Amino acid sequence: MIVRRASVITNIIGHRVNNSCFTTSSSSSSISSGPILKFPSSLLSLDLPDIWPPSSQAIKNCCTANDQPSSALVIDGKLIADEIRFRIAEQVRRMKDSVGKVPGLAVILVGDRRDSLTYVRNKVKACEDAGINSLVTQFPQDCKQDDVIHALSTFNEDPSIHGILVQLPLPQHLDEGKILNVLKLEKDVDGFHPLNMGNLAMRGREPLFIPCTPKGCIELLIRSSVEIMGKNAVVIGRSNIVGLPISLLLQRHHATVTIVHAFTKNPEQIAREADIVVTATGVPNLVRGNWLKPGAVVIDVGTFPVEDPSCENGYRLIGDVCYEEASKVASAITPVPGGVGPMTIAMLLSNTLDSAKRAYDFT
Amino acid sequence: MIVRRASVITNIIGHRVNNSCFTTSSSSSSISSGPILKFPSSLLSLDLPDIWPPSSQAIKNCCTANDQPSSALVIDGKLIADEIRFRIAEQVRRMKDSVGKVPGLAVILVGDRRDSLTYVRNKVKACEDAGINSLVTQFPQDCKQDDVIHALSTFNEDPSIHGILVQLPLPQHLDEGKILNVLKLEKDVDGFHPLNMGNLAMRGREPLFIPCTPKGCIELLIRSSVEIMGKNAVVIGRSNIVGLPISLLLQRHHATVTIVHAFTKNPEQIAREADIVVTATGVPNLVRGNWLKPGAVVIDVGTFPVEDPSCENGYRLIGDVCYEEASKVASAITPVPGGVGPMTIAMLLSNTLDSAKRAYDFT
Known part of the structure; x- marks a missing residue:
């Protein structure tokens, strides 16, 4: 049996051991000062931004010519997505014939970022192609949070809307977390609600x-x-x-x-x-x-x-x-x-269709 | 530029590439048969049990004598936990003096598993030592799910209870997920609710x-x-x-x-x-x-x-x-x-204290 060292580790302030990852930065042995736990009570402080090395250098350095032939098979997302979208359109038609309804997607767009406008335009076009109804509510860059939340709440209650997405990123003055929290879980086709994420993470549970x-x-x-x-x-x-x-x-x-x-x-x-x-x-x-x-x-x-x-x-x-x-x-x-x-757009259509199927109990 | 191969990957049924991890088990190129997605619609089916190699062998083979001295520092969890519990007791006393209240923990125990009984006994004892009130509701092994849920709901509404824990594992006939879903998020001192887990997983969010x-x-x-x-x-x-x-x-x-x-x-x-x-x-x-x-x-x-x-x-x-x-x-x-x-017990006390602090707005 190993004998416990007299100087237990609580007391080794700044002790450094070969090859180990001890640090001197955070230790204390006093029993009655400071917070109860050394573990930060606010985890938010740990949410440091992920800053990768400057990208320009990488762009410059990459793609050096080399005569070796490319050997990889190209995974053609466009072709696979087209096949999926074709099948979704088929099911939307079947739903319409059978229950007289089609899925509905609502999009909330704030501001006029060029990339966001392109994404939303592509999503709306994809919905059209698949026979899914889509509604876009656009707010100016400097809109009030309450207006966005009000629009969300209206879509939450609208039975013809089965999926709602808030196009991210939002302008800095809006609280993304608060806005997304309002979104009805049954219509969270982006799957970004923390309850959805928790259910995805946990064994024995399944996200919507x-x-x-x-x-x-x-x-x-x-x-x-x-x-x-x-x-x-x-x-x-x-x-x-x-x-x-x-x-x-x-x-x-x-x-x-x-x-x-x-x-x-x-x-x-x-x-x-x-x-x-x-x-x-x-x-x-x-x-x-x-x-x-x-x-x-x-x-x-x-x-x-x-x-x-x-x-x-x-x-x-x-x-x-x-x-x-x-x-x-x-x-x-x-x-x-x-x-x-x-594929992202195809999966958005798939999630919206799944949501409508659940709403109409259609299989 | 790489030239896209004529046979795109959607069509390579069972194609095997050197050193790669392609398989022959799940592919199809037909555009109109089978489900829309190959991705399983029910993720539950993937929840295979984690079966590790038989343990007896490991017990037998381990701990071979060797004259080399132990070099590792022993992290003394008992000593560290004692220090934390001492500090928690201090704060509980301060809370009692200041607002006339102490934290309360409710434990739900089903059946009479020896290990569960020991754990619950230890938790109750630790609460006593720290000045935290504790309540244990024990159900027989063959109890009804509704009875457990009813007890949980009662604790949910009891303002003197700041933490509730359901001692796991539950007997097989009880639906653990359903029972834990009833637990009020503000009293989930075990942190097992999927919303808590989602908030732990996501950047920019913080679990209770x-x-x-x-x-x-x-x-x-x-x-x-x-x-x-x-x-x-x-x-x-x-x-x-x-x-x-x-x-x-x-x-x-x-x-x-x-x-x-x-x-x-x-x-x-x-x-x-x-x-x-x-x-x-x-x-x-x-x-x-x-x-x-x-x-x-x-x-x-x-x-x-x-x-x-x-x-x-x-x-x-x-x-x-x-x-x-x-x-x-x-x-x-x-x-x-x-x-x-x-440490597990010390953290349970810490979570219960934090919950009571929130309830009484006590810092």
Whole structure:
């Protein structure tokens, strides 16, 4: 038996042990001063922003020419999403024929961010194509929080609306958490409500909706016959919208998941151990070819607009992954654009349809 | 630019790529048959039990004699918990003097499992010591769910009760999820409500309560001056009660977290990369000395009773970690018993005190 050392660890102020990760920064042995717990009572203080290394450097350094041929199969998100949308439209028609109703989606848009306007326009168009009703309520950038909440409440009570989404990000003066809390759980087709997230995280429970982008990522993996169970998966980025729920979903599928973020000291090394890499940082070209194990499957959720006069809109989108390099190492990869992006909208339609099915008890 | 292959991945039924993790088990390219999504609509089906290798073998094989001295510092959870309980008692007295009230904890106990009885007895005793009122309602093993729910509802409405806990596990005929859903969020001192868990998981949000055992683990690390930020942490086991919330908490503290479970193919190898290992599987001696990087910090949440006639109760507790081996490799380690166990009760008292403080607006 080991003999307990006389100087127990509560008293080793600043003690440093070989190879260990002790620090001198936070210890005290006094029994009657300071707070009861050293554990911060407010966890919010720990919500430091994830600041990745400057992106410009990465853009410049990436895509070095190399004669090696690309070996990865391209996971065609556009094609898969089109198939799913076709099937959703079919079911919407069947619902209309059978119960005389169609699903309805309400979108709340605040301000006139160019990217948000594009996203909302694409969602509305997708709804139209699938036969789903859509309603957009747009507020000016400087609107009052109460007005947004009032609109939300109205949609909450409207029986013809089965899904409500608040296009994020909201202007800084609005309290995103408070606004999203108002949203009726049964209509939270984005799946961002903390109760939905808790139910996604916990074994034996099931959320009403799974966030669209992560759901789309898993659908891409499954449709591409990628085995998830027992595989090592690395998720790069830990946003509420993508990183967190995709890590929870991959775990549900019995992958061994590591979550890498801006405070990770050796992200390349960790990524190189992964069979599946899902990256969602918004840092262009962060993931280089040498971050990947040969044969890894790469799902790139990042989208970053870079100026390109040769493109129709004057810009093109690039992902988190240096595609030129990665496609020579990976066994399968999603392109940007045309990979995860189209799946997000397809999953939004799928969630809205599911919600309407529940409302009308239609199977 | 990579040229998209003609055979996009939607159509590669059972295609196998070198070093990749493609499988032949789940693919289809037909556009009009089967469900819309391949992604399982019911996630519950994925809730396979985590079955670890038989434990008896591990017990037998562990603790091989070796002359090497133990080098790890022993993290004395008993001593740290005693200090915290002393401070809690102090604050309870101050609350009584100031507002004439003390915190109240209600415990619901179903059946007569020996371990549950012991845990509840210890909790009640700890409440007494701290000056916290406690109430235990015990139901027979074959009680009706409605009776348990009725008792819970009564405690929900009782203003002298600030914390309610349902001693788990419940008998199989009771629906744990349904029962816990009844519990008022403001009194969920165990922190097991999915809304609490969602708020723990999401950036920018904060749960009302943090589950006691994980909170105790982090408190042990902080009090032992173990740096968490930027360190690689491996959590072994993914229960709702320990594995899940400790992984979320370690992430909040900016560790890079990997969650290892029974489907992980190379747990030793993954654990060997970790600066901090937290294990909560209930599999005795699962974690051997060679699972650890020299200098790692080890938090052992496991408790498993093994018969031992030389002990007062006829049994002794052993943890997930082969202590004899691990204490020669780690830089710090919690013993079993006397490590995490006492902290769980201290954190329950802390959560109950916090709840009463909120109720009485007492700081």
